[in-house]
Amino acid sequence: MKNSFGSSVSITLFGESHGEMIGAVLDGMAPGIFVDEDFIRHQLSLRRPQGVGATSRVEPDDFKIISGVKEGRTTGTPLCILIPNCDVRSSDYDEDLLRPGHADYAGYCKYHGFEDRAGGGHFSGRLTAPLVAIGAIALSALRESGIFIGSHIAKLGGVSDRGFSNSVLDDIELLEDLPFPTLDEKAGEEMQQEILAAYDNEDSLGGVLETIVTGLPAGVGEPWFDTVEGLLSHALFSIPAVKGVEFGEGFGFADLPGSEANDAFLLSGRDIVTETNHNGGVNGGITNGMPLLFRCAFKPTPSIGQEQNTVNLRTMTEETIALSGRHDACILPRARVVVDSVAALAICDLLAQRFGTDFLNPEE
């Protein structure tokens, strides 16, 4: 299935940027999971634009769960969540002008012009709202099982944040309510200056998000081809603007010899652990019990106010386009909860395949 992800726990997204509603269906989640609507609201609020350089399209995201929940708990049957689109305006630009860096042209080649291009249509980042709402359910289910996920902006505009410390749970807790998620406050302030400068310049910025997952049992994943890395990256690359995914040292392995890159095993009480975690918690595609660590590279928001060359699809002539409308100068602060959500869903799927339908059932 194409617009779905997951084989045991799965999500299906639907809707368009300027349609009446968007939504998602979650299937395969264990029955009996507490559905915390306040936490969903909290996660949606972190996804909403805020601060300097953020779009002025602000949606209330008044979600409604129309199936799959009874008395505040998952029933085990499909859970559908709907979110109305409220602040929809007609486009600030001619929809026949292909926006550079966007999916307009690729989508046209695929859908022959029948696609809805208004506001990006089904390709819009707006679709991450139901993804975050569903992800919040997955995240709180994992928490009940002692699995925690947190992400911070590792790199943005030439500024780097510190990495996760050994007190990972403290780091994750620190990040939870931060609208601008960095572990080092000063780095965060500098990054925001960079975003402001880009905004003033009618430009945009990309960056890198780093994510950690603690509490995962060892022995989850498959060697060929459903590796933990493969399943996670499959899902993560759907997040608009993600163009790179790496685990552990990732591309940094190019500069490490084996003698430094290997993670030596040692005993911690009766448990086998590794001294370092260069492999990011995965060997041979399977979790080894250490924290799962990965990074996602985001390209800069393609919508910028500066004038760019493009082609008019209708007239087939070369023109220019300037997207002076409502756009983020940098989506990383908002994308953080999207990455957490996608990771949570992929991990629920991995756990369900390994441990069965009731993998997270509080009654079991």
Next chain:
Amino acid sequence: MKNSFGSSVSITLFGESHGEMIGAVLDGMAPGIFVDEDFIRHQLSLRRPQGVGATSRVEPDDFKIISGVKEGRTTGTPLCILIPNCDVRSSDYDEDLLRPGHADYAGYCKYHGFEDRAGGGHFSGRLTAPLVAIGAIALSALRESGIFIGSHIAKLGGVSDRGFSNSVLDDIELLEDLPFPTLDEKAGEEMQQEILAAYDNEDSLGGVLETIVTGLPAGVGEPWFDTVEGLLSHALFSIPAVKGVEFGEGFGFADLPGSEANDAFLLSGRDIVTETNHNGGVNGGITNGMPLLFRCAFKPTPSIGQEQNTVNLRTMTEETIALSGRHDACILPRARVVVDSVAALAICDLLAQRFGTDFLNPEE
């Protein structure tokens, strides 16, 4: 399915490093595709260890196709290829000693000790031999349709190769027969010096492979969640030692403002193309007709002669291990055809989903 990849065109791998035979099944390939056994042999020869710092385990790879081919062409029904293991020796080390950086411990947690650990068992890089053999069929099928794939070592031991030029087909042709695939000869020589130094030091090196695919039609892939990036990375992360995958500028997008990162559209005759290709041929998860460009980060071979700390699974005591046996100091020269093969299979799958079973049929 776990040890398979692909929904329309799929591959299933089986076998262990020290078993009698290993093999693969290819399903869903269009009927009528010419199966060039010489090209399969050529690709397997490029996968075989050679040059300085290479393992002394050399397999003849005498493959046999036992189904799915009639009179030199695919029948359209499952094609099974078998490759005998010949040069199998008992391990040079105690199999209860967990090799750092390997899947021994993760596999033990998953399979409870029933797994075959000899020579890495099912996790062994040896399994890439049938993958390359099957990949050769996919590669030659794509060639008949005007789609070409080539990879080079972009970075290794601090040395960088030049990128692909505008004469992409010349570059791909140049790489085809090179045992050490770099576009710049001098860079290749320096890299080999680095491998030799690591080898002398009983150490190993990782690096980055860069791959280009030309001739892909626009409009292939899905927005959520079967993006081109997601499907390719899903498959690529199965290749042993791959720990990062990026498309276009990838992690480099963190240092580019939107005004430089966007690919402006322009007309080339009656075709819409982009001036630059920072997005690596994919927008919104869908091909845009420009060359597909991606890079894979490889960690250094975990098997090194230097002594490392580890744990003995049987005695549950801390010990040391030195893997002085038959190992590569750097697998990138050999991994190149593996990446090409995996990419070819994933692309065949994408094309079959988009254009149907006969997507490559020479008769159509």
Next chain:
Amino acid sequence: MKNSFGSSVSITLFGESHGEMIGAVLDGMAPGIFVDEDFIRHQLSLRRPQGVGATSRVEPDDFKIISGVKEGRTTGTPLCILIPNCDVRSSDYDEDLLRPGHADYAGYCKYHGFEDRAGGGHFSGRLTAPLVAIGAIALSALRESGIFIGSHIAKLGGVSDRGFSNSVLDDIELLEDLPFPTLDEKAGEEMQQEILAAYDNEDSLGGVLETIVTGLPAGVGEPWFDTVEGLLSHALFSIPAVKGVEFGEGFGFADLPGSEANDAFLLSGRDIVTETNHNGGVNGGITNGMPLLFRCAFKPTPSIGQEQNTVNLRTMTEETIALSGRHDACILPRARVVVDSVAALAICDLLAQRFGTDFLNPEE
């Protein structure tokens, strides 16, 4: 995925009998397909209870398509349809009393009591409303490609209808608007008498629906394991009350020798056809160009007014139950459009796998 069907064209159902809304997501349908809301309404009207022995719960089925359609045509991205539940009453019986023949107990064993049992919850036949609405889109898409589907009640209460004639299209047209779909009017009247008698007796009836599909190209389906029969039956058995599926002569083959059961080939102009169609249009799991013919056996509605023995889940005591509420004495007249819908969706999926995403695109 569990609550979805189809790999290239797929449907996901969500909702519960007594929830606020139910709905479905259609994914993978070709772009540009005309969405005829009047035909959807027509199909939903045929699914609604009517005539003697029908439940008094009548829903207006005011559907709303919230995504995937632009200017009356499919966009190619997921299409979500919502149908509100209006006529919801609290149950006429204690939900802890297991209804014989229903899924109450099986569901309890699966969902540990977290499931919504009101009105059958997610198991309710009410879920076939969005299935029919989505199926209407698939049916009209197939029609544009010259593929027609029709079903009649072949057997009910000891009465048999005549089979499809050689004028299949006339038969299909005849059935289209019939609230009680039989090819022979008199047989239909007798069947309705049987239903009335069962209704008066607080009892219920099952029966057999027979379905024909014309215009399917030869060469669709797979030998192992995605046969036309396998994929269709997989989907058909989801329809509540279906307990048997047969193709061509089906169970009647037990009484035919090979010399009568085989379909001899002959030429019709330049086409190869068969003299008879005992195999129902499928050989070796693959269509042969003759009409696809299958039959579904329905068990009698398990909800009956007569007193039955059962167990109270809460008290774990044996009790009796009489379901005197709103139930159909026979669902076959209404189930007909459900079978047509499921068949249409499965066939769209088969065609998309064989011919690609644009299999039905009117522009191609």
Next chain:
Amino acid sequence: MKNSFGSSVSITLFGESHGEMIGAVLDGMAPGIFVDEDFIRHQLSLRRPQGVGATSRVEPDDFKIISGVKEGRTTGTPLCILIPNCDVRSSDYDEDLLRPGHADYAGYCKYHGFEDRAGGGHFSGRLTAPLVAIGAIALSALRESGIFIGSHIAKLGGVSDRGFSNSVLDDIELLEDLPFPTLDEKAGEEMQQEILAAYDNEDSLGGVLETIVTGLPAGVGEPWFDTVEGLLSHALFSIPAVKGVEFGEGFGFADLPGSEANDAFLLSGRDIVTETNHNGGVNGGITNGMPLLFRCAFKPTPSIGQEQNTVNLRTMTEETIALSGRHDACILPRARVVVDSVAALAICDLLAQRFGTDFLNPEE
């Protein structure tokens, strides 16, 4: 994937009737399962032709397991089994003559003539040999978990066998070694007379196999669309000649009123059971803890000695064909182990999805 079945536990078949070898890959089976080669041999011997009216092509079926087993137990990684074809003769007929009732023509339409038609190629019943070998592993795994499967010929040539008694395990044990599997010896003798008569008449017979599965836990399966019935029938329709599948009363429900068809619940000690088992152990697509009961309708072997009308594909002229070669007059006695094998694989898949990878692990 097309030539595979199962999402958690899966099988992939490859090979052709007249190729060098045929085989199968089993993936996702729990690690640690005892692989009883004697039982595999026993099952293969029951699949081999024997008795009156059986083909004279007799294969030794010397299978070889080349991966996935260590010290007699499954490793949890893919298990590949190979079976050589020995008794291969060139066809007794012109392969351009379409055999009525066979897949020759449907296959030609799908594979454009590139398919291997010799002896039926990939469509041949010969492919059921590796299916039975893999099925034997699944069957013995289920046995260790207290799940038993048995099938008998319920109907053949107008003769009916008795149904399963309340002593189901005795019945299953009785059937295990019978070359002609009927519960009633006399019925078996009469059926064999019918086969002999058909054989003498150069004709063939179909019939009905009935299968029971005991020991299945309640709560396995999904409501929409992965019902127990749907998954089983999906797999069962791949067995050559199966044209109908029914559960519980199946098509017999057409003649039962609800008051007789429902299965009343009652207490048996602390367990909830049903008084009757008309639903065949499944309600709402989910197991209810009662024995799973289903029947498969087989059409008569299409290969008969009598002359039949057909078309020559090469010359496109009408001709006649008589298949006087090596064919079974009735395949039901041999098909019995094929049905058991397919059922065992589908049930392992259902259990793995419900209870996880280790669903059958003896160590857990």
